[in-house]
Amino acid sequence: MxxxxxxxxxxxxxxxxxxxxxxxxxxxxxxxxxxxxxxxxxxxxxxxxxxxxxxxxxxxxxxxxxxxxxxxxxxxxxxxxxxxxxxxxxxxxxxxxxxxxxxxxxxxxxxxxxVVANADLSFATRRAAEQAPTQLREAAVVDTATGMLAAERGVSVEEARAQLDDAAHRARIPVQRLAHVVVGLYLDD
Structure with missing residues (x-):
């Protein structure tokens, strides 16, 4: 709900x-x-x-x-x-x-x-390094979703990214989660 x-x-x-x-x-x-x-x-x-x-x-x-x-x-x-x-x-x-x-x-x-039906710097640095590949993968997914939206809608990449960010913000979810769904939708086409 x-x-x-x-x-x-x-x-x-x-x-x-x-x-x-x-x-x-x-x-x-x-x-x-x-x-x-x-x-x-x-x-x-x-x-x-x-x-x-x-x-x-x-x-x-x-x-x-x-x-x-x-x-x-x-x-x-x-x-x-x-x-x-x-x-x-x-x-x-x-x-x-x-x-x-x-x-x-x-x-x-x-x-x-x-109705409509139907604390230690060395450890912190290490943790950041461990997370970098995941962060890069997530950024690539967001970039891919942005490109797909821009191409489909005939808008600039900046406009498409703003639309993606806005939709995620309004739904209070990470933009990466929405990007995964959007990429999945377009790959299924």
Whole structure:
């Protein structure tokens, strides 16, 4: 589960049950998904045939499937006429949330009709040296993901990196984790 919040025109993850779920939110921030669309459009979006059938969210659907998520439920939280946040639930079965929209909306105070379903310097220096190969590998993955985003979107590398950093920051996950997912998505294409 995650709670996404909208402020100053940006949607960001306020809290998530774990890093894997926050990563799925980040994928939505960089490639779209029901959480972002529900807030941007101001209403719910139904996906009765499942995420993989939803063409507009293919990256999110594939990342979710890779994480073992078979169904999602996005419950918009409304203040007046404006969707200000979403409660995002992720399930392992295809029908995890079937028939439970009203109940879950009540639990979270959400709007059911708007639901979107489906110390020693020498030791410190040594530790730093031991970590260097990992840090270099992680930096290479981030650079690769940045390049892939720039090429796909026709934007500069700087813009693509800013988008990647922004999505990870908004989901409160390390940019390296998001980069691994993004690279995996593009390699599967």
């Amino acid at each position: 995650s709670l996404a919040f909208r402020e100053h025109g940006l949607t960001f993850t306020l809290i998530a049950t774990d890093e894997e779920i926050a990563t799925l939110d980040a994928v939505q921030y960089v490639a779209s998904g029901p959480c972002v669309d529900a807030v941007d459009l101001g209403h719910g979006i139904a996906t009765p045939d499942g995420l993989l059938s939803e063409q507009r969210w293919q990256h999110f659907a594939r990342a979710s499937a890779a994480a073992g998520v078979q169904s999602t439920l996005t419950l918009p939280v409304v203040d007046g006429d404006v969707v200000v946040s979403t409660v995002n639930l992720y399930g392992r079965a295809n029908d995890t949330f079937t028939g439970k929209h009203e109940l879950l909306a009540g639990v979270f105070g959400a709007w059911a009709p708007g």
